[in-house]
Amino acid sequence: MTTPITVAHLTDVHLGPIAGFGPRYWNLKRLAGYINWRRHRRGAYQKSVLDRIVADMQAQAPAHVVVTGDLANIGLPQEHINALGWLRSIGDPDNVTVVPGNHDIYSRVGADPGTHRWAQYMSSCAEGAAYCGGGADFPFVRLQGRVALIGVNSAVPTPPLIAWGRVGRDQLSRLAGILDRLGSEGIFRFVLIHHPPLPGQADTARGLRDARALEAVLARHGAELVSHGHNHEDTLVWCRTAGASVPVVGAASGSLGRHYKSEPLARYNLYRIDGPPWRIELVGRGLAEPGGPVVELERRILAEA
Numbered sequence: 001m002t003t004p005i006t007v008a009h010l011t012d013v014h015l016g017p018i019a020g021f022g023p024r025y026w027n028l029k030r031l032a033g034y035i036n037w038r039r040h041r042r043g044a045y046q047k048s049v050l051d052r053i054v055a056d057m058q059a060q061a062p063a064h065v066v067v068t069g070d071l072a073n074i075g076l077p078q079e080h081i082n083a084l085g086w087l088r089s090i091g092d093p094d095n096v097t098v099v100p101g102n103h104d105i106y107s108r109v110g111a112d113p114g115t116h117r118w119a120q121y122m123s124s125c126a127e128g129a130a131y132c133g134g135g136a137d138f139p140f141v142r143l144q145g146r147v148a149l150i151g152v153n154s155a156v157p158t159p160p161l162i163a164w165g166r167v168g169r170d171q172l173s174r175l176a177g178i179l180d181r182l183g184s185e186g187i188f189r190f191v192l193i194h195h196p197p198l199p200g201q202a203d204t205a206r207g208l209r210d211a212r213a214l215e216a217v218l219a220r221h222g223a224e225l226v227s228h229g230h231n232h233e234d235t236l237v238w239c240r241t242a243g244a245s246v247p248v249v250g251a252a253s254g255s256l257g258r259h260y261k262s263e264p265l266a267r268y269n270l271y272r273i274d275g276p277p278w279r280i281e282l283v284g285r286g287l288a289e290p291g292g293p294v295v296e297l298e299r300r301i302l303a304e305a
């Protein structure tokens with residue numbers, strides 16, 4: 001046994017306001033997204049609520065914070081700049097890891113660096129790079145003690161009203177190798193992805209197009225934990241593998257301050273990881289009612305040593 005490591009998971013914070021929506025970035029997709037944000041989402045995803053969630057999270061003193069995408073709304077450069085400022089307010093890149101969501105890589109940004117601005121928060125650490133084979137941005141690997149954070153990108157620009165994702169063959173192939181190399185050294189493999197990774201977790205217009213292929217990679221090469229966002233729901237499903245089944249955990253938005261559709265209110269998850277052999281405790285904290293305090297919502301064991 002080694003010292004337990006606590007990792008906090010926050011997702012889909014959808015930071016406002018939307019700024020910098022100039023003619024250069026206008027198109028039908030962004031216009032539809034902007035109208036939706038003005039009418040509905042602007043009042044629902046609240047920075048003041050997110051600030052309280054983050055304050056509570058930091059009071060738990062996690063060793064690392066992971067953010068699984070949708071920091072932005074319509075993928076504008078100014079949103080990426082604002083999100084970088086927010087990331088810096090959470091912590092430095094050694095302690096915070098991000099993967100992009102479909103609202104971050106939303107539509108064309110031309111020559112603008114877009115989400116590459118977040119590179120310090122979504123690239124391999126020096127030790128982790130040795131497991132990646134070099135060259136590509138994703139997946140990246142960051143080591144936190146005996147825990148490897150593996151960042152997968154599922155976000156691709158899509159047509160209006162479509163929010164699907166795709167990992168792609170090249171990334172899947174690299175992921176297989178990474179999982180094998182880390183697994184052979186007994187390192188805890190914590191996979192981070194925006195879209196729900198398994199078939200049937202989201203409908204065709206919103207789901208991962210190659211979920212079946214990703215499921216096959218996870219099943220064959222193994223992982224210890226997968227966390228995702230996108231659905232704005234608290235979910236736990238299991239991916240069967242040749243070894244133990246892998247918990248796949250989705251979390252609600254980190255900033256939802258009032259009832260909106262059927263989404264649960266703002267929340268984040270803490271994973272207390274101990275081992276090997278690996279024990280995982282999940283603690284969910286968030287709002288039980290609009291305007292209420294941040295409280296413990298759930299506590300469960302996902303893996304028992």
Ligand SMILES: [Fe+2]
Nearest residue numbers: 012070230232
């Ligand atoms: Fe989202």
Ligand SMILES: [Fe+2]
Nearest residue numbers: 070101102230
């Ligand atoms: Fe999303």
